[in-house]
Amino acid sequence: MKTPVIKADHLDLVFQTNDGPVHALSDVSLGIGKGEFVSFIGPSGCGKTTFLRCVAALEHPTGGSLTVNGMTPDAARQARSYGYVFQAAGLYPWRTIAGNIRLPLEIMGFPKAEQEERVARVLDLVDLKGFGRKYPWQLSGGMQQRASIARALAFDADILLMDEPFGALDEIVRDHLNEQLLALWARTGKTCLFVTHSIPEAVYLSTRIVVMSPRPGRITDVIDSPLPRDRPLDIRDTAAFLEIAHRVREGLRAGHAYDD
Numbered sequence: 408m409k410t411p412v413i414k415a416d417h418l419d420l421v422f423q424t425n426d427g428p429v430h431a432l433s434d435v436s437l438g439i440g441k442g443e444f445v446s447f448i449g450p451s452g453c454g455k456t457t458f459l460r461c462v463a464a465l466e467h468p469t470g471g472s473l474t475v476n477g478m479t480p481d482a483a484r485q486a487r488s489y490g491y492v493f494q495a496a497g498l499y500p501w502r503t504i505a506g507n508i509r510l511p512l513e514i515m516g517f518p519k520a521e522q523e524e525r526v527a528r529v530l531d532l533v534d535l536k537g538f539g540r541k542y543p544w545q546l547s548g549g550m551q552q553r554a555s556i557a558r559a560l561a562f563d564a565d566i567l568l569m570d571e572p573f574g575a576l577d578e579i580v581r582d583h584l585n586e587q588l589l590a591l592w593a594r595t596g597k598t599c600l601f602v603t604h605s606i607p608e609a610v611y612l613s614t615r616i617v618v619m620s621p622r623p624g625r626i627t628d629v630i631d632s633p634l635p636r637d638r639p640l641d642i643r644d645t646a647a648f649l650e651i652a653h654r655v656r657e658g659l660r661a662g663h664a665y666d667d
C-alpha cells in the first residue's frame with residue numbers, strides 16, 4: 408500500500424462511565440489506502456462508530472496512534488479532510504435540499520457563485536438534479552439519504568465516513584442506493600469508510616471488509632475482496648460473493664459476536 412490515508416496503530420479507547428470503564432476499542436491496527444472502500448461490520452457495541460468518530464476527531468483514543476492524510480485527526484478535521492454521513496439524513500426541514508447542501512459551504516465561506524456551482528454538481532452526482540428546491544419532507548427516505556451524501560461531498564473532502572447510512576431503509580431502496588453509491592465511488596475515487604450490520608451490503612460494496620467483535624471492541628478479521636470493481640447487483644448470486652459472505656459470517660462467529 409502507498410502512504411495510507413488512514414493509519415491506526417494499536418489504537419485503544421476506554422470510556423470512563425458510571426458503571427466502570429468500557430473498552431470500546433482494543434489494539435486496533437489498520438491501514439486504509441487512497442480510493443479504498445472499507446466496510447466495518449460487527450454486532451452492536453463492537454466499536455464501529457467509535458472508530459469512525461476517532462478518524463473524525465470526534466473521539467480521542469486513549470492509546471496508540473492514528474493519522475488521517477498523514478496528520479493528526481484534529482488537523483485533518485481542520486483541513487476538512489472528510490465528509491460524514493449518518494444513519495439519519497439529518498437535513499434541516501426549514502431549508503430546501505439545495506439549502507441543506509449549501510450550509511457547510513456557507514459556513515466555510517465559499518463565494519456565493521461557487522456555492523451554487525458546487526450544489527448543482529453534487530446534486531447531479533447523487534441523481535437529484537431538479538430536486539434542489541424541494542424540502543426534505545417532500546423526498547423519500549432514500550432521496551433524503553442521497554441528499555445527505557451530496558452534502559458530505561460538496562466541499563471536496565477526499566474521505567467519506569458513512570455510519571449505517573442505509574440502515575433504516577427497506578431492502579429494495581437499499582439495493583438501489585448501494586448500486587448508486589458504487590457508481591459514485593467509481594466516479595469520484597473517494598476513500599470510503601462504511602459501517603454496516605449487513606453482510607451482503609458489506610460484501611457488495613467493499614474492496615476490504617473489517618470484521619469486529621465486542622468486549623473489548625477489536626478487529627477479528629480483515630478480508631480483501633477479489634470481486635471486480637464493476638459489480639452488478641446479481642454478483643450477489645455468484646460463488647465468489649457467497650464465499651466472502653461465508654468468511655465474514657465465520658469471522659463474526661469466531662468473535663462470539665452473536666452469543667448474546
Ligand SMILES: Nc1ncnc2c1ncn2[C@@H]1O[C@H](COP(=O)(O)OP(=O)(O)OP(=O)(O)O)[C@@H](O)[C@H]1O
Nearest residue numbers: 422424429431450451452453454455456457458624
Ligand atoms: N460517549 C460514550 N461514553 C461511554 N461509552 C460509550 C460512548 N460511546 C460509545 N460507548 C460504548 O462503547 C462501545 C462501542 O460503541 P460503538 O457505538 O462504537 O459501537 P458500534 O459497533 O458502532 O455499535 P452499533 O452497531 O450499535 O452502532 C459500546 O459499549 C458503547 O456503549
